[in-house]
Amino acid sequence: MTSQIRLACETSVAVVPLERIRPTRIVDQATKKSRKYKCIEASIRELGLIEPLVVHPERKGASSFMLLDGHIRLEILKDLGNDGAKCLVATDDEAFTYNHKVNRLSAIQEHFMITRAIKNGVSEARMARTLNIDLASIKQKRDLLDGICPEAVELLRDKDVPSGALRELRKVKPMRQIEMAELICASHTYSASYAKCLVIATPLEQQVEPNRPNDVRGLSAEDIARMEHELETLSKDFKIIEETHGKNTLNLVVVNGYLKRLLDNARIVRFLSQNHHELLFEFQKIAESRMLLDPIAD
Secondary structure, three states, rough: OOOOOOOOEEEEEEEEEHHHOOOOOOHHHHHHOHHHHHHHHHHHHHHOOOOOOOEOOOOOOOOOEEEEEEEEHHHHHHHHOEEEEEEEEEEOOOOOOOOOOOOOHHHHHHHHHHHHHHOOOHHHHHHHHHHHOOOOHHHHHHHHHHHOOHHHHHHHHHOOOHHHHHHHHHOHHHHHHHHHHHHHHOOOOOOHHHHHHHHHHHHHHHHHHOOOOOEEEOOHHHHHHHHHHHHHHHHHHHHHHHHHHHHHHHHHHHHHHHHHHHOOHHHHHHHHHHOHHHHHHHHHHHHHHHOOOOOOOO
16 A cells, blocks of 8 residues: 655745745844855845745744745845745745755866856856856866866766865876875865875876975975875775775675574574683674664765
8 A cells, every 4th residue: 555645845836925924043144244145145136036935834824934944045035125935835844944955066066067057158257246256266167177187077076075176186197186086085085185295295207297396394305205105005005995895895794694693593602602602792793783784974
């Protein structure tokens, strides 16, 4: 027997007068001065309200609505002198933020979004106004991947790599860019400082400008040579772990399941308890471990 899935919101978008929408929290002055607020304000002023507010009737038959999501958008619409707003009417009054698990755009995804918009005829000046940033920033984001090979871009495409780290990649040749991208992904370290360390540890023949001195305060030539050796060793270790991790995990899962079946046998448990108490204790710890069942967070 299957039950019908209940929709979280009504299927149509309603236009609700702002005076009938009751916010559940106050947008303070600090929020209004933030970059995020100004960016949303510029977007609404330039393009209008794209993402509807989420509201719920305060009570059955009432003409007023409780605001569940969109407090900043509501405040901006009021400041801009709008009378009404597009709203999704929720079927439940659970007051949590509907976009509480927003996937932020990475620097690479932002680059592709901007280049696609330019290709579709949107001017850079209009994008700058819409995002409330200067024109130079738009051009910098547009040219972000210049000098970076497609293979390295693909490895880092959905990772939260800052633009500073991507600019460091330009300083080395394509094969080294791929190696650096693999190290960055394997270590889950996406900072610009880590990328800079990888560039410093790159042999001169793999650098784009080998004669250009690396600006590293407090590091001698011996320190840099030691970093090169250590990072080269680390790179090899990562590759070995990457090659064997899947096989080792599978073996551990099989062993874990086998031990659980053994410990379900009362005669085996009794024998181990009487003759090999230490082994029984270790087997029980392995069988009860949830490390193999719980996903590793990225």
